Amino acid sequence: QVTLRESGPALVKPTQTLTLTCTFSGFSLTTSGMCVSWIRQPPGKALEWLALIDWDDEKYYSTSLKTRLTISKDTSKNQVVLILTNMDPVDTATYYCARTDAARGGMDVWGQGTTVTVS
């Protein structure tokens, strides 16, 4: 069974750096085709894709946020970390991580999300 779980601070102050961890099980990020993305959703608003890391350690970022984002993985711990610098109240959102199997496309398994408030 594939599961993902997000963790990190619930509250950060403006200008601080947010570090979120996605801990997963049931698959390996060393397996060809496996990817993990981060997505966020401000309260009452649409989904926003943020970043993706793949099995080959290729990294992709949202154009609008790429100067503030860093994604990395620790395959020994089955974790993917997202760093978002210079936090602002507009970054208040639920942050999700999700898996993609590139052989199928789409994000087929999602974590429950973690809510981050910037204030």
Add this chain to the structure above:
Amino acid sequence: DIVMTQSPDSLAVSLGERATINCKSSQSVLFSSTDKNYLAWYQQKPGQPPRLLIYWASTRESGVPDRFSGSGSGTDFTLTISSLQAEDVAVYYCQHYYSTPPGTFGQGTRLEIK
């Protein structure tokens, strides 16, 4: 970047009737070498993470009821619910995964019961 635009923003349909949601991409998401459209549809209910419904524009995810179907190619896509059930009330999103950066979502379509 590819921009995804859904229509309508909201939709009210009677139980048992057909619901149709459209998604248009600013450039083609059909990859010629694989002949696949790199487009997915998701359903999100309140307080829940999104659920993958359709990938490759028309392939139903395992466990998704067959009243959900996806169609289209290139830049124009449609999600159809053939006979609306009460549990289908949700917000629906399309997403491309074609190019760099991958993953842009549409703005969402809210589906309600009339």
